[in-house]
Amino acid sequence: MERKIRVLVAKPGLDGHDRGAKVIARALRDAGMEVIYTGLRQTPEQIVGAAIQEDVDVVAMSILSGAHNHLFPRVVDLLKEKGVDDVLVIGGGVIPDDDIPGLKAAGIAEVFTPGTPTSVTIDYIKQNLKRKA
Amino acid sequence: MAHAPLLAERARAQDARAVARLISMVEREDGSRLPELKALHQWTGRAHVIGITGPPGAGKSTLTDKLVAELRGRGRTVGVVAIDPSSPFTGGAILGDRIRMNRHATDEGVFIRSLATRGHLGGLSRATAETVRVLDAAGYQDIIIETVGVGQSEVDVVRLADTIVLVSVPGLGDDIQAIKAGVMEIGDVFCVNKADKDGAERVIREIRAMLETAVLNGAATRFSELYGALAAMGLGPDAKAGPGPGAGEASFAGAAAADEDAAGGYFQAGAAHHIANQARGHDELALPPVLATVAETGQGIKELVDAIKAHEAGLAATGLLAKRRVENLAWELGKAAADRILSGLEADERRGYLRAQAEAVLGKKTDFYDALEAIAQSLRAGS
Numbered sequence: 001m002e003r004k005i006r007v008l009v010a011k012p013g014l015d016g017h018d019r020g021a022k023v024i025a026r027a028l029r030d031a032g033m034e035v036i037y038t039g040l041r042q043t044p045e046q047i048v049g050a051a052i053q054e055d056v057d058v059v060a061m062s063i064l065s066g067a068h069n070h071l072f073p074r075v076v077d078l079l080k081e082k083g084v085d086d087v088l089v090i091g092g093g094v095i096p097d098d099d100i101p102g103l104k105a106a107g108i109a110e111v112f113t114p115g116t117p118t119s120v121t122i123d124y125i126k127q128n129l130k131r132k133a
Numbered sequence: 134m135a136h137a138p139l140l141a142e143r144a145r146a147q148d149a150r151a152v153a154r155l156i157s158m159v160e161r162e163d164g165s166r167l168p169e170l171k172a173l174h175q176w177t178g179r180a181h182v183i184g185i186t187g188p189p190g191a192g193k194s195t196l197t198d199k200l201v202a203e204l205r206g207r208g209r210t211v212g213v214v215a216i217d218p219s220s221p222f223t224g225g226a227i228l229g230d231r232i233r234m235n236r237h238a239t240d241e242g243v244f245i246r247s248l249a250t251r252g253h254l255g256g257l258s259r260a261t262a263e264t265v266r267v268l269d270a271a272g273y274q275d276i277i278i279e280t281v282g283v284g285q286s287e288v289d290v291v292r293l294a295d296t297i298v299l300v301s302v303p304g305l306g307d308d309i310q311a312i313k314a315g316v317m318e319i320g321d322v323f324c325v326n327k328a329d330k331d332g333a334e335r336v337i338r339e340i341r342a343m344l345e346t347a348v349l350n351g352a353a354t355r356f357s358e359l360y361g362a363l364a365a366m367g368l369g370p371d372a373k374a375g376p377g378p379g380a381g382e383a384s385f386a387g388a389a390a391a392d393e394d395a396a397g398g399y400f401q402a403g404a405a406h407h408i409a410n411q412a413r414g415h416d417e418l419a420l421p422p423v424l425a426t427v428a429e430t431g432q433g434i435k436e437l438v439d440a441i442k443a444h445e446a447g448l449a450a451t452g453l454l455a456k457r458r459v460e461n462l463a464w465e466l467g468k469a470a471a472d473r474i475l476s477g478l479e480a481d482e483r484r485g486y487l488r489a490q491a492e493a494v495l496g497k498k499t500d501f502y503d504a505l506e507a508i509a510q511s512l513r514a515g516s
Contacts, residue, residue, distance in 0.1 A: 003161055004224070004251075025227055029220065032225045033225050034225065034228060034249050035227045036231060037232060038235045039232035046238040049238030050231060050235055050245075053152075053153050053246055054231075055150075055154060055157045083150070084150070
């Protein structure tokens with residue numbers, strides 16, 4: 001059977017705005033992916049637990065609160081700790097350009113800021129999966 | 134590729150990554166899962182499988198979240214298989230059941246997996262049965278299957294679950310009428326959720342009236358079979374003495390003795406009915422429990438788990454658990470065999486053969502029934 005791309009869309013941290021996350025979730029669904037949405041205010045530990053149980057190919061996180069420099073790398077580190085090295089981790093939200101190089105160095109494969117067409121994110125995911133279909 | 138069943142070994146130690154990988158292999162029907170699942174086979178059949186079903190928006194996910202918490206509080210490990218629909222157009226899906234239950238994601242005694250239906254009808258995904266077996270073998274003691282939001286005929290969960298909780302909710306108006314004839318017949322425990330909302334009492338009355346009618350009509354339902362078996366053992370609402378003469382011979386006798394008290398709880402949970410029934414002049418009616426819950430606040434959850442566990446005890450005490458599992462597995466084997474035959478028919482060379490038969494029928498060289506017989510014989514000879 002055809003391999004489905006599974007994506008965990010997660011909202012780490014305390015901000016309560018998930019409009020952007022839901023827009024992405026719907027766009028990925030319409031691109032034929034299976035999107036597991038975990039809801040608001042998730043800890044990095046919860047995100048990693050869900051990513052493992054759901055055996056996802058991608059973890060896509062959105063943050064609007066400014067805590068991205070702490071929370072995004074924390075998820076990457078926790079995945080590493082659990083021995084998970086084949087999941088693509090991407091981020092989005094209100095993230096200053098100056099922070100992006102640091103996030104990439106910390107293992108966030110790509111960062112999508114407001115205004116990015118959803119088709120760009122979809123293409124990026126399809127071309128950069130760490131596990132081959 | 135043949136290899137040692139390494140994932141199976143890790144899954145047995147409740148390694149979440151191994152369990153998750155096995156379920157993914159099941160989902161894509163990966164041939165390399167077979168040695169793993171064969172290795173796990175001897176460890177299956179131990180979990181209590183609980184189905185949670187009902188219409189969309191009834192609160193199944195929130196209820197499942199609270200059931201997980203209550204079962205964990207009782208020292209049980211819990212697996213959850215949560216099913217949501219795939220888009221028939223894009224094949225994509227949004228699996229949102231975790232929104233209500235992700236607080237359990239860091240609890241090592243809980244494993245939650247979301248499955249998309251991937252085109253399968255009936256309220257489950259094709260992978261559900263095998264996924265349940267993986268979780269069972271991994272040692273999760275209670276496994277909850279949360280079906281997609283159902284309408285009338287998505288009743289496949291009866292083939293997998295030992296105990297089915299049918300969740301209804303006030304405010305659906307005529308929908309309660311609509312589901313009466315379909316999924317309403319499959320409940321072992323009935324639950325009216327959002328019971329703090331207007332109309333909850335009416336829904337409870339309607340469900341009880343429906344169940345009473347079923348009993349008075351002598352309808353063969355899941356619960357009537359269990360009540361009959363319990364009554365035959367001298368257990369039940371009217372039991373005056375201990376177990377009846379047949380009880381000691383039951384193959385489950387050992388387990389049964391321990392379960393008898395618990396089995397009575399299924400009746401206690403339904404005790405409210407007897408009061409209502411007596412008022413209506415048929416005090417002999419034994420009905421399954423209809424419980425009111427407010428999942429959001431946790432109200433009624435303890436009683437719901439009590440009723441679920443009492444039902445399981447009743448099944449075990451009467452031997453019905455084993456009997457139903459045989460029936461269900463026979464059904465699943467039959468279906469899998471039919472699928473295999475179908476996939477043989479859909480192979481390219483078969484398609485050509487089927488087309489040739491179709492042309493022969495249309496050209497009046499043979500008729501539909503002779504063509505069918507020829508196809509059936511070629512299948513028997515060919516495979």
